[in-house]
Amino acid sequence: MATLTQLKYVIEVSNRGSMNEAAKRLFISQPSLSKAIRDLEEDIGITIFERTNKGISLSMEGVEFMGYARQVAEQAELLESRYMNAKPSPQHFAVSTQHYAFAVNAFVKLVQQYGQEEYELALRETKTHEIIEDVKTLRSEIGILYLNEFNSKVMSKLLDAANLHFHSLFTAKPHIFVSVQNPLARQSKVTIEDLEEYPYLSFEQGEYNSFHFSEEILSTLSHKKSIRVNDRATLFNLLIGLNGYTISTGVLSADLNGHDIIPVPLDYHETINVGWISHKNAMLSKLALAYVEALQEATQKFDIV
Structure with missing residues (x-):
């Protein structure tokens, strides 16, 4: 006992x-x-x-x-x-x-x-x-x-193998985060083509740098300018300092992040199902x-x- x-x-x-x-x-x-x-x-x-x-x-x-x-x-x-x-x-x-x-x-x-x-x-x-x-x-x-159409099959298999359960919190359409000073901030929505000349920021995934583990949707797209970071504060600083962008849910907190970063809808037919496991x-x-x-x-x- x-x-x-x-x-x-x-x-x-x-x-x-x-x-x-x-x-x-x-x-x-x-x-x-x-x-x-x-x-x-x-x-x-x-x-x-x-x-x-x-x-x-x-x-x-x-x-x-x-x-x-x-x-x-x-x-x-x-x-x-x-x-x-x-x-x-x-x-x-x-x-x-x-x-x-x-x-x-x-x-x-x-x-x-x-x-x-x-x-x-x-x-x-x-x-x-x-x-x-x-x-x-x-x-x-x-x-x-999060799960989406691209990663759900692989991620669901991994979660099942680990004996984990996914509980949905909310479903969102894709947005970009940009500085309020970025020219894209003045648009009601942006296209993939609009983003070509701006630095793309994403979170580093280490040795498991598979597209399916990416925090950002559309991870298979190629970018002329790309920067990977490890933390949110650095990413936001680079959004402001380099007029870069990242792709996410569009959910921001002014209490935590201030008003220097804003979401802009991305004109792309995709959804993001964010949840907890x-x-x-x-x-x-x-x-x-x-x-x-x-x-x-x-x-x-x-x-x-």
Whole structure:
């Protein structure tokens, strides 16, 4: 029978992705932590973590086990805080997302509503493949990405193989983001031909630089001028400094991004289905459910198809 302490150990190792880092956070030695987890694995008859020379990761059985472990630990914390006058444990939640302002807005609302004196949260704006891996291994409970006609077959197959489910948030028509100083900003809509002389900005996808993992639709188009970046702030700075453009949903946040960048409709017959992914074998935590609700509130007005 697993003890609550063992469950907390497993959760910490999963959160850290490192036995050594988890041991430091738990204030125990790494050999003691390793032994406690091996004892648990022997007791329940499964391998929770796969150990290789590259590090440690959850096994397929471990992913399912973690879903239950997190629920038990969360319920235990509620009991302690309700009946034993114990100090609430720091809250944990992580989301991995493509570079969307509404995902940040929802995260801000989550912290404002549910942040205790202590919490440990993570918002990872990252590459598409890493979003899928993060949710697959429960490093993040929620992932945010999009599907469209071009990538849906490949992406759906990957999500199924990872035991993940896609939940649609909104469907949008394609837009470009440009500086208010860009000549294209004065047009009611732009065509592909209008964009030819302007620098095209896109997000780097690393070793998984497949067209299907691109954050931007129409990823197979060739461009005379092309720049790849890693973060949203850099991309927006280049939109302004170089009169560049990027292709996205048209959803912006003036609160976060100011008024220097605006969306302009792109005259192209295509739709973008933006949604969130979760693991089929893991029940969402209270914070994850609250974040999904914040996402829905932040995007309900953006279903513009």
